[in-house]
Amino acid sequence: xxxxxxxxxxxxxxxxxxxxxxxxxxxxxxxxxxxxxxxxxxxxxxxxxxxxxxxxxxxxxxxxxxxxxxxxxxxxxxxxxxxxxxxxxxxxxxxxxxxxxxxxxxxxxxxxxxxxxxxxxxxxxxxxxxxxxxx
Numbered sequence: 001x002x003x004x005x006x007x008x009x010x011x012x013x014x015x016x017x018x019x020x021x022x023x024x025x026x027x028x029x030x031x032x033x034x035x036x037x038x039x040x041x042x043x044x045x046x047x048x049x050x051x052x053x054x055x056x057x058x059x060x061x062x063x064x065x066x067x068x069x070x071x072x073x074x075x076x077x078x079x080x081x082x083x084x085x086x087x088x089x090x091x092x093x094x095x096x097x098x099x100x101x102x103x104x105x106x107x108x109x110x111x112x113x114x115x116x117x118x119x120x121x122x123x124x125x126x127x128x129x130x131x132x133x134x135x
Contacts, residue, residue: 001090005083005120012079014127016105023071024135035071047074051081061095061111068100071135076106076128083108083124091117105129 008014023040027033035041048069060066069077080099087094091114098109106128108121 001086001114001116001120002123004086004090005123008079008082008086009124009127012075014079014124016127016129017131019073019130019132022132022135024133041071043074044071044077047077048072051077056084056096059094059096061097064097066096066098068098069106070101071133072101072106072128073130079124079128080106083120086120087112087117090114101133103129104131104134 023035023038026038026040027035030038032038035045051069052067057066069080087110091112094110094112094114094117096110098107100107100109106125108125110117110121112118
C-alpha cells in the first residue's frame with residue numbers, strides 16, 4: 001500500500017506549501033466568513049459534497065465525528081478518494097476516526113490493524129499540508 005500511496009503522490013504532484021495565498025485570510029478580509037462568494041471555497045465545498053458519500057459515513061467509528069475538511073484545496077478530495085479506495089482493498093477492516101484539516105494539513109486518523117495503512121496515511125499527510133491553510 002505504501003508504494004501505491006507514493007504513486008498517488010507522484011500522480012498529483014503533491015508537495016507541501018503550494019498555495020499562493022491563505023484562503024482563510026481572504027475570508028477575513030472580505031467579511032464573508034462562510035466563504036460563499038469566494039471561488040476557492042465554492043469549489044472546495046462543491047467537491048466536498050461529492051466526496052462525502054454514505055459509504056464513507058458508514059466507515060466512521062462509533063463515537064467519532066469522521067470528517068472536517070472545510071477549506072482544503074478542491075483537488076485534495078480526488079487524492080483522498082483514491083486513498084479511500086486503496087484502504088478498501090488493503091485494509092478492509094478500517095474505520096475512520098477523523099479525517100480533518102489540522103495545523104495546515106490533512107490528518108487521517110483511523111482504526112485498523114494494517115500497519116501499512118497507517119504508514120501510508122502519514123506519508124500522505126506529509127505532503128498534504130500548507131502553511132497557508134493555518135488559520
